[in-house]
Amino acid sequence: MSDETTATDRANEEAGTSTDAVVLTGAEIVCECLLREGVDIVFGYPGGAILPTYDALTKYPQLHHVLTRHEQGASHMADGYARATGKVGVAMATSGPGATNLVTGIATAMMDSSPIVCVTGQVPTGAIGSDAFQETDVTGITLPITKHNYLVTSIEELPEVMREAFHIARTGRPGPVLVDIPKDVQIQEAEFVYPTEPIELPGYSPPRAARARQVDAALELIRKSKRPIILAGHGISMAGANRELAQLAEKAQIPIALTLLGKGAISEHHPLCLGMMGMHGGAEVNHAIQQADLLIALGMRFDDRVTGNLATYARDSRKIHVDIDPSEINKNVTVDVGIVGDLGEVLSQLLDRVERRPNEAWFDRIAEWRADSELREIVRPADAPQHPAVPEGKLLGAQVIRDLFEFTDGGAITVTDVGQHQMWEAQYYHHERPHSLITSGGLGTMGFGLPAAIGAKMSRPDQEVWAIVGDGGFQMTMMELATAVQEEVNVHIAIINNGFLGMVRQWQEFFYEERYNQTPMVNPDFCKLAEAYGIPTVRVTERGQIEEAVKASRSQTAGPTLIDFVVEKEEIVFPMVPAGADLDDMIRRPTPEEFEQQCRERAAAKAPEPETAESEEPAAAAALGSRFGV
Amino acid sequence: MAKHILAALVENRPGVLARVANLFRRRSFNIDSLSVGRTQRDEMSRMTIVMESDSAEADRLVKNLYKLVDVVHVDHLHSQPSVVREMALVKVKASSENRREVIQLCDIFRARIIDVSAESLVVEITGEEEKLENFTELVRPFGIVEMVRTGMIALGRGGHTLKDEGFKPNRSRAAARRNVL
Ligand SMILES: Cc1ncc(C[n+]2csc(CCOP(=O)(O)OP(=O)(O)O)c2C)c(N)n1
Ligand SMILES: [Mg+2]
Numbered sequence: 001m002s003d004e005t006t007a008t009d010r011a012n013e014e015a016g017t018s019t020d021a022v023v024l025t026g027a028e029i030v031c032e033c034l035l036r037e038g039v040d041i042v043f044g045y046p047g048g049a050i051l052p053t054y055d056a057l058t059k060y061p062q063l064h065h066v067l068t069r070h071e072q073g074a075s076h077m078a079d080g081y082a083r084a085t086g087k088v089g090v091a092m093a094t095s096g097p098g099a100t101n102l103v104t105g106i107a108t109a110m111m112d113s114s115p116i117v118c119v120t121g122q123v124p125t126g127a128i129g130s131d132a133f134q135e136t137d138v139t140g141i142t143l144p145i146t147k148h149n150y151l152v153t154s155i156e157e158l159p160e161v162m163r164e165a166f167h168i169a170r171t172g173r174p175g176p177v178l179v180d181i182p183k184d185v186q187i188q189e190a191e192f193v194y195p196t197e198p199i200e201l202p203g204y205s206p207p208r209a210a211r212a213r214q215v216d217a218a219l220e221l222i223r224k225s226k227r228p229i230i231l232a233g234h235g236i237s238m239a240g241a242n243r244e245l246a247q248l249a250e251k252a253q254i255p256i257a258l259t260l261l262g263k264g265a266i267s268e269h270h271p272l273c274l275g276m277m278g279m280h281g282g283a284e285v286n287h288a289i290q291q292a293d294l295l296i297a298l299g300m301r302f303d304d305r306v307t308g309n310l311a312t313y314a315r316d317s318r319k320i321h322v323d324i325d326p327s328e329i330n331k332n333v334t335v336d337v338g339i340v341g342d343l344g345e346v347l348s349q350l351l352d353r354v355e356r357r358p359n360e361a362w363f364d365r366i367a368e369w370r371a372d373s374e375l376r377e378i379v380r381p382a383d384a385p386q387h388p389a390v391p392e393g394k395l396l397g398a399q400v401i402r403d404l405f406e407f408t409d410g411g412a413i414t415v416t417d418v419g420q421h422q423m424w425e426a427q428y429y430h431h432e433r434p435h436s437l438i439t440s441g442g443l444g445t446m447g448f449g450l451p452a453a454i455g456a457k458m459s460r461p462d463q464e465v466w467a468i469v470g471d472g473g474f475q476m477t478m479m480e481l482a483t484a485v486q487e488e489v490n491v492h493i494a495i496i497n498n499g500f501l502g503m504v505r506q507w508q509e510f511f512y513e514e515r516y517n518q519t520p521m522v523n524p525d526f527c528k529l530a531e532a533y534g535i536p537t538v539r540v541t542e543r544g545q546i547e548e549a550v551k552a553s554r555s556q557t558a559g560p561t562l563i564d565f566v567v568e569k570e571e572i573v574f575p576m577v578p579a580g581a582d583l584d585d586m587i588r589r590p591t592p593e594e595f596e597q598q599c600r601e602r603a604a605a606k607a608p609e610p611e612t613a614e615s616e617e618p619a620a621a622a623a624l625g626s627r628f629g630v
Numbered sequence: 631m632a633k634h635i636l637a638a639l640v641e642n643r644p645g646v647l648a649r650v651a652n653l654f655r656r657r658s659f660n661i662d663s664l665s666v667g668r669t670q671r672d673e674m675s676r677m678t679i680v681m682e683s684d685s686a687e688a689d690r691l692v693k694n695l696y697k698l699v700d701v702v703h704v705d706h707l708h709s710q711p712s713v714v715r716e717m718a719l720v721k722v723k724a725s726s727e728n729r730r731e732v733i734q735l736c737d738i739f740r741a742r743i744i745d746v747s748a749e750s751l752v753v754e755i756t757g758e759e760e761k762l763e764n765f766t767e768l769v770r771p772f773g774i775v776e777m778v779r780t781g782m783i784a785l786g787r788g789g790h791t792l793k794d795e796g797f798k799p800n801r802s803r804a805a806a807r808r809n810v811l
Contacts (some may be wrong), residue, residue, distance in 0.1 A: 143645075144656050203640075
């Protein structure tokens with residue numbers, strides 16, 4: 001609370017604004033409030049109902065407005081901006097179609113608890129409800145996908161509403177807040193008094209520390225466990241509890257599994273970090289969860305993509321769940337100890353009293369599972385013996401990510417779209433720092449990658465930012481290339497171009513008897529397309545070209561760059577837990593021996609005469625290898 | 631499965647009812663009845679929500695209600711002594727031959743007759759749910775032309791009071807404060 005007041009004061013000083021009352025228009029009040037909340041960038045798109053505010057923006061050069069090419073881009077950019085720093089991102093749009101275009105971005109932010117504030121214009125107060133031109137009930141539409149929203153009905157309440165909107169967006173479990181402002185309210189004038197007293201909302205008080213009794217119960221379960229595992233989610237980095245997490249794991253010798261959004265909660269090079277769990281998580285991680293006798297879930301929400309079949313999920317384990325949102329406790333998984341609180345505080349409470357435990361036998365078991373996974377690995381150093389399933393001379397999406405990881409020194413902020421490339425990034429790009437992977441986990445929004453990367457780069461200009469996108473999702477928001485060019489945003493775009501809606505194709509291969517309906521795509525020449533925007537490009541078709549291309553991209557330090565990685569069309573993300581299956585019931589990539597055995601069987605099935613079987617083998621292997629094995 | 635009665639104090643702002651109603655739909659809560667009305671304080675309304683469910687489900691609803699910024703306080707009245715009332719208006723078919731019988735029934739239930747016409751009576755009856763059910767069952771043979779029920783309202787007995795002392799109305803918001811409906 002006191003932090004916030006000082007932040008406000010600092011913003012006041014920086015903005016050169018006085019706290020003396022002055023008469024301002026509603027539009028100017030909006031700008032004043034944005035400044036006082038520490039906003040420096042607004043992503044948006046103008047139109048009739050928000051024009052007064054756009055006009056007022058001309059008087060506030062400290063507020064840099066980024067003109068997107070679609071309002072969806074604005075909400076994703078605000079989201080990317082927020083996720084890269086934890087600061088609130090701001091999107092602005094006009095009424096009606098402008099506001100509805102924001103919706104996908106708002107829902108994306110809601111699912112991943114990302115703090116954004118959306119300011120929309122609305123038709124004048126008197127016209128509301130009359131189906132006026134470009135009127136839409138945006139507070140109604142966004143009711144289920146915002147943490148809270150406001151329709152401002154008088155200029156007097158505007159400063160208070162703006163302040164509350166930012167407060168609600170960034171505190172507790174963060175989330176999107178929308179403020180809908182009728183045009184007449186933007187035009188009216190009123191004395192502007194920015195409230196300085198701390199915000200008190202009677203129905204809103206985010207919890208902080210845990211109850212002592214709960215902490216005792218958790219410690220008791222930890223003390224009694226033999227096969228404990230920590231499940232670390234997005235909440236760790238959002239609470240800034242990364243150090244506490246590492247300390248807790250080290251002190252008690254407990255391995256850590258990460259959710260997709262939990263990547264970055266702890267360095268993936270840390271010996272206690274197992275990697276990602278869930279549908280495309282490591283097999284050893286899922287086995288460990290299923291065999292554990294204690295789950296310690298921290299700031300994660302037992303999404304169906306990480307639990308698989310709930311009825312068989314970690315059946316033999318006791319469960320501790322720590323979350324700042326009480327409604328997450330016992331929602332999907334019934335737990336033994338539910339702790340509501342801020343993770344930083346709760347982990348400190350646990351750390352003080354947790355004891356070191358001998359978990360060697362448990363680590364040995366995990367190591368066995370891991371050794372089996374390594375056998376099946378296809379992405380290996382170029383000089384190592386290759387997995388026989390890797391087709392000769394073809395570029396794999398998984399290799400691209402692995403090499404990108406290597407040639408960016410594992411230090412970039414990566415922003416992904418949704419699909420196979422997203423899962424490869426999660427598997428092969430090992431993150432060290434919090435907020436260094438930005439991806440749409442909860443909603444799985446294709447089209448998120450490019451705009452969110454632009455937002456992330458604008459909020460962290462000091463960082464190298466890569467947008468890793470599929471050829472499908474890229475085409476959903478590729479108009480934002482123009483925004484990146486206009487704003488000279490130095491984001492590096494890597495298209496993992498497989499000519500398919502790859503992830504859907506994979507489901508069709510596994511579950512719909514290879515009927516690839518509506519998943520192959522005829523794509524434009526992405527290099528030519530980007531060149532039309534004046535963006536430097538490279539096309540990569542072989543593994544050997546990756547290093548050079550990445551180097552060339554990184555040497556460009558102004559404006560966007562684009563690499564078109566033309567990869568194998570029918571690659572598969574392994575392992576895979578089919579939707580609704582048990583978490584340890586995974587479709588695995590075969591081991592080299594299994595793979596060769598499968599090839600022999602297929603060859604034998606094709607050519608029953610024993611004398612030709614031998615000579616047919618390589619052809620059969622090729623036919624099979626290009627698809628299922630990879 | 632049991633009947634759960636929740637009482638919620640909500641800020642009297644436009645849209646609150648929509649938020650609560652949306653919550654029921656969005657998270658598939660099956661609600662028996664919902665009644666909303668003013669309280670002793672202009673800035674607050676009180677909702678009484680009745681649901682037939684197990685207690686885990688009721689607990690889930692309480693937590694989700696608390697997530698709404700406009701919801702100030704929620705109490706599970708089921709778990710404490712409380713008084714519960716519901717009112718119904720029932721229009722019963724009553725000709726000159728059987729009118730007396732209906733009136734007698736009303737007397738037994740302490741129901742009031744508030745309108746009389748040649749073919750029917752309108753009866754006002756207040757009480758706990760069971761009483762209302764019994765009454766309607768008994769008058770059903772005469773013919774119920776139409777009826778309406780308010781849904782339950784409830785208050786804790788004696789010292790069991792929904793906390794509102796933390797609530798300070800915000801002056802700049804007075805303009806926006808309206809009936810939640
Ligand atoms: C907006 C939206 N529409 C549809 C989907 C369903 N979907 C999930 S992954 C995917 C395929 C993505 O294809 P692409 O962008 O080429 O990535 P790839 O899987 O090939 O790496 C689709 C269609 C989605 N997640 N989001
Ligand atoms: Mg693709």
